[in-house]
Amino acid sequence: MNTVDTNPLKWALERVTIADLETLRTRLGIKGSKIGIYIGALAPIKGLRYLLESCLAIRAQLPDFEMVMIGSGPEGSLVNSFAASHPWFHALPACFDSEKAPYLKLANAFLMPMGVGLGIIDTFVAGCPLVTTDYPGHGPEIDYLEHENNGIIVNGHPSPEAYARAVSALLSSTDDLTHLREGCRAAEGAYSMEAMVTNFATGILQALDAPPFHRSHP
Numbered sequence: 001m002n003t004v005d006t007n008p009l010k011w012a013l014e015r016v017t018i019a020d021l022e023t024l025r026t027r028l029g030i031k032g033s034k035i036g037i038y039i040g041a042l043a044p045i046k047g048l049r050y051l052l053e054s055c056l057a058i059r060a061q062l063p064d065f066e067m068v069m070i071g072s073g074p075e076g077s078l079v080n081s082f083a084a085s086h087p088w089f090h091a092l093p094a095c096f097d098s099e100k101a102p103y104l105k106l107a108n109a110f111l112m113p114m115g116v117g118l119g120i121i122d123t124f125v126a127g128c129p130l131v132t133t134d135y136p137g138h139g140p141e142i143d144y145l146e147h148e149n150n151g152i153i154v155n156g157h158p159s160p161e162a163y164a165r166a167v168s169a170l171l172s173s174t175d176d177l178t179h180l181r182e183g184c185r186a187a188e189g190a191y192s193m194e195a196m197v198t199n200f201a202t203g204i205l206q207a208l209d210a211p212p213f214h215r216s217h218p
Helices: 007-015 018-028 048-061 076-085 097-106 119-126 140-144 160-171 174-190 193-209
Strands: 034-039 065-070 089-092 109-111 130-133 151-154
Touching: 007 097, 007 119, 018 097, 034 048, 034 097, 034 160, 048 065, 048 076, 048 109, 048 160, 065 097, 076 089, 097 119, 109 119, 109 160, 119 130, 119 140, 119 174, 130 160, 151 160, 151 174, 160 174
Parallel strands: 034 065, 034 109, 065 089, 109 130, 130 151
Antiparallel strands: none
């Protein structure tokens, strides 16, 4: 149950007001009501070309869809070039810890089709469900995702269009979003720093109480 200290983000989320979100919308120029977000490295392992193609397909299905992508890395020029020609796509520099709070609270879903790692913890804390795929390359934290309970995993090595259909269906369903948000918040406690420390300490104590191990020699 590897995790990070989620308290700074949690406290920051609690301080974000409706007025703060409206100010953020105005600053970014967001007019749509269905918001996707990506926060992470702008690196090939994250499947960003796939994600950009998916965003185009989502926008074709949902004209009020807008995307916020936050991060830095070797594919930054690719992302910035895409943003320059698509006004509904908002590319921002990397931010960390509590700085992420208003963006996560503004968004409806966290889109990371590949390379999921500890970022899944942020989706639980913010109640912003993750939509990913079964492409290889995820970190072990992908095991925290419970399909259709605290996130969505699109199986079958989906095309960008298939991934886009899954995202569009979720963003169009208030009931599904509400259900996943509730699942995210339930998962938050299970993957807290306190839970990880308890598990680690318990493992050490159990090891100390175990009978000695004697290696046999041939």
